[in-house]
Amino acid sequence: MTNMFDQYEQASQRIRGNVAPPIRPEMSTTGFIHMKLGEETPIFSKQKVNFSPTDHITHLAVSSELLVLTMANNVLLRIDLHQPDKPEEIELSKYMSHLKLSGIFLDPLGHHLLMSLSPRHPDTPAELLYLSRKANKPKQPSKLKGHEVTAVGWNFGNDSDMTTGPILLGTSKGLIFETEISLDGDRIFQSSLEQYWRQVFDIGKGNNTPITGLEFHRVPSSEKYFVLVTTPNRIYQFIGYVSNSDEKPLLQQIFNNYLTVPEGFQEIPSSLKYSRLQFYYPRARSLPKMFAWLTEPGIFYGQVDTSANDSIMTNSQLLQYLPSNAGAPLAFVITEFHALLLYPDHVKGISLLNHELVFEDVYNESLGKLINITQDPVKGTIWAFTEKAVFRYKVTREERNVWQVYVEKGEFELAKQYCKDNPAHVDQVLVKQAEMYFNNKQYDKSASHYAETQSSFEEIALKFLQVWQIDALKIFLKKKLEGLKPQDKTQVTMIVIWVIELFLNQLGSLRDEGKESTSEYSNLQKELDLFLSRKEVMECVKNNRGTVYDLMASHGDKHNLIRLTIMNKDFERVIRHHIHKNNYLEALDVLKSQNRKELFYQFAPALMQVVPKQMVNALISQGRGLNPAKLLPALVTMDEDQAPEAMRYLEFCVHSLGCQQQAIHNYLLSLYARHNTKNLMEYLTLQGQDAGMVCYDIHYALRLCRERGLTEACVQLSALLGLWEAAVDLALTVNVNLAKQTASMPQNDTELRKKLWLKIEDASWCDGSNSYQSSEE
Known part of the structure; x- marks a missing residue:
């Protein structure tokens, strides 16, 4: 026999289905799976094995790359697919005189083969043959005689090529047996200790109900x-626990649970005399992920979930045959996403996700009728055969278009999983998901998903503006911002400014409604604060300060404007902005909100002119933090009406701060001289008569008082300078008592006092008064 894989024949294959115009590239309105995109390899492709049977093929089974087939001439071929040129021929004729082969069953590892023989005449008992991988002669287990085996539940946990481990056998009469077939040389016996063969259940309760499928599994760990x-017409499930794994029969413990409790089953009416049970295994020798059952109305299939105790079948549904299928198929297999249905002359591929026809393979009549299709439970390869030929189906990336089907079904997370990190496909899924949320008025979710797409920025923003969903628009903009790179400065700036304006609009509306103290306002403010604290936002605001400050000022949002300047340490710009807008109190608020002395010196002149009282209060609040001398330019520029405020600050400096700077005292004295002579005299008295201790410039003060005609002050200042005679002369111009007080001041110079008193006496005589009274008296 030549190499079975040397040559291939491409059979007639075609894709069926009406494909609607695509919504976006590679997507359709119907969710139809596109089998080819250009020259893309089809999902299903058939290869004909280079093999010419000596007679019609009747049965075929494949497990773990071991292929077993039988022919009408009672010859069995056993072929290791790793060495296809070395087939083994086994003669079965001697077992077939009164029997016919009705079924072959190969265990998952290909170690053990069971062949069911049914009688040609009613008086002949059915038989079962066992063939080990290591043997070339079948054996007949004695206990099985008379039972036609129609299904075998292999032990998927068994690794031995010497024993099957506990297995289940289903018969044409609905009986379920458990046995274990082991080899010891040429002998066959059931169990390492003793032969056992036990009926564990009767599915038909005494009625002859043929078992068409049988499988069991242990849940790992x-x-x-x-x-x-x-x-x-029924699928049964039996679930339970085995307390003692050494007890035989092993599964009797499971079936015993249903002696008093009705077994669970799903019934689907069917007039067929057959059905098929198939499974999909995600990995070799793992638990099946899916089950599927062929019935007359359709394929009943679903997920296998072992977490519950009452059922392992979940998400079950019926895949109805398409109208053009002409009834139920003869057989089928399932893959992760498709079912391949076998009819006498063709094979159809149906999507398990949307039940659409995705593949049709028509067979040439010269090859004979199709008999069966089967699948290697370990390798997953698919085999089909006619009476005259064997074919293998190759499955190539069947998941490639699954994402589209999940999109149309609204199962977006699953769709993303099957996009295989293809950015274009992921983008289409996100767009569809965002559209769904938008249409369902779940605007926040819609915005979040739109932000992850490559959709037109302006188009999406307009969608949310048209329905006036500002919060959703903010979500969209902020998530878009997260996806930008630092070099995308223009886009970053646009989004940041827009988001800030949206926040300011919302805050302004709440203020207009008098809701500043509400939790809604507080939460919105916190949201804005959080946004402004983001690194990329801070950098953008720093680079566009003027625009942001103008924006906040235009919304009358003093709170955020001040906070932002504090954050950016950019008080000068904001203060200038407020002064330019004649918002002097706002400027003063910004000035007071920080402790930068240079700004007080810089802006005090301007603010003293317009808000003197508030400015002086601000200066006083700074206490010793400011140098009063540096504020003199601001005080000097104040007009006459504002003089009381200037004096108030200077008095605070002199009396509260103990300031001794001559310039401060001189200016305070000058203000007193112009505006408050009473306070002037009190000030001069408080400063004292020691010229070395006073803080002001005495000469300047005397000159100022002379210019203002403040004689009494000049008297005191002249005396302070030691100009006693001049002081007395000036005092006499006021009144004699002042002159007497002045003449009495020199304590240590008797001659001077006498001289001064004589001046007073002379003045008195000149006035015609004789009021002189010597101090000596």
């Missing part, structure tokens, strides 16, 4: 087992 059994 537990003692939990489940058994699935099918008949032509």
Whole structure:
């Protein structure tokens, strides 16, 4: 026999289905799976094996790359697909005199083969043959005689090529047996200790109900087992725990649970005399992920979930046959996303996700009728055969278009999983998901998903503006911002400014409604604060300060304007802005909000002119933090009406701060001289008569008082300078008592006092008064 894989024949294959115009590239309105995109390899492709059978093929099974087929001439071929040029031929004729082969069953590892023989005449008992991988002669287990085996539940946990481990056998009469077939040389016996063969259940309760499918599994890391059994119109499930794994029969413990409790089953009416049970295994020798059961109305399939105790079948649904299928198929297999249905002359591929026809393969009549399609439970390869030929189906990236189907079904997270990190596909999924949320008025979710797409920025923003969903628009803009790179400065600036304006609009509306103290306002403010604290936002605001400050000022948002200047340490710009807008109190608020002395010196002249009282209060609040001398330019520029405020600050400096700077005292004295002579005299008295201790410039003060005609002050100042005679002369111009007080001041110079008193006496005589009274008296 030549190499089975040397040559291939491409059979007639075609894709069926009406494809609607695409919404976006590679997507359709119907969710139809596109099998080809240009020259893309089809999902399903058939290869004909270079093999010419000596007679019609009747049965075929494949497990772990071991292929077993039988022919009408009672020859069995056993082929290791790793060495296809070395097939083994086994003669079965001697077992077939009164029997016919009705089924072959190969275990998952290909170690053990069971062949069911059904009688040609009613008086002949059915038989079962066992063939080990290591043997070339079948054996006949004695206990199985008389039972036609129609289904085998292999032990998926068994690794041995010497024993099957506990297995289940289903018969044409609905009986389920458990046995274990082991080899010891040429002998066959059931169990390492003793032969055992036990009926564990009767599915038909005494009625002859043929079992068409049978499989059991142990849940990993537990003692939990489940058994699935099918008949032509029912699928049963048995679930339970095995307390003692050494007890035989092993699964009797599971079936015993249903002696008093009705077994669970799903019934689908069917007139077929057959059905098929198939499974999809995601990995070799793992638990099946899906089950599927062929019935007359359709394929009943679903997920296998072992977490519950009452059922392992979940998300079950019926895949109805398409109208053009002419009834139920003869057989089928399932992959992760498709079912391949076999009819006498063709094979159809149906999507399990949307039940659409995605593949049709028509067979040439010269090859004979199709008989069966089967799947290697370990390798997942798919095989089909006619009476005259064997074919293998190759499955190539069947998940490639699954994402589109999930999109149309609204299962977006699953769609993303199957995009295989293809950015274009992921983008289409996100767009569809965003559109769904938008249409359902879940605007926040819609915005979040739109932001992850490559959709037109302006188009999406307009969508939310048209329905006036400002919060959703903010979400969209902020998430878009997260996806930008530092070099995208123009886009970053546009988004940041827009988001800030949206916040300011919302805050302004709440203020207009008198809701500044509400939690709504507080939460919105916190949201803005959080946005402004983001690194990329801070950098953008720093580079566009003027625009941001103008924006906040235009909304009358003093709070955020001040906070932002504090954050950016950019008080000078904001103060200038407020002064330019004649918002002097706002400027003063910004000035007071920080402790930068140079700004007080810089802006005090301007603010003293317009808000003197508030400015002086601000200066006083700074206490010793300011140098009064540096504020003199601001005080000097104040007009006459503002003099009281200037004096108030200077008095604070002199009396409260103990300032001794001559310039401060001189200016205070000058203000007193112009505006408050009473306070002037009190000030001079408080400063004292020691010229070395006073803080003001005495000569300047005397000159100022002379110019203002403040004689009494000049008297005191002249005396302070030691100009006693001049002081007395000036005092006499006021009154004699002042002159007497002045003449009495020199304490240590008797001659001077006498001289001064004589001046007073002379003045008195000149006035015609004789009021002189010597101090000596």
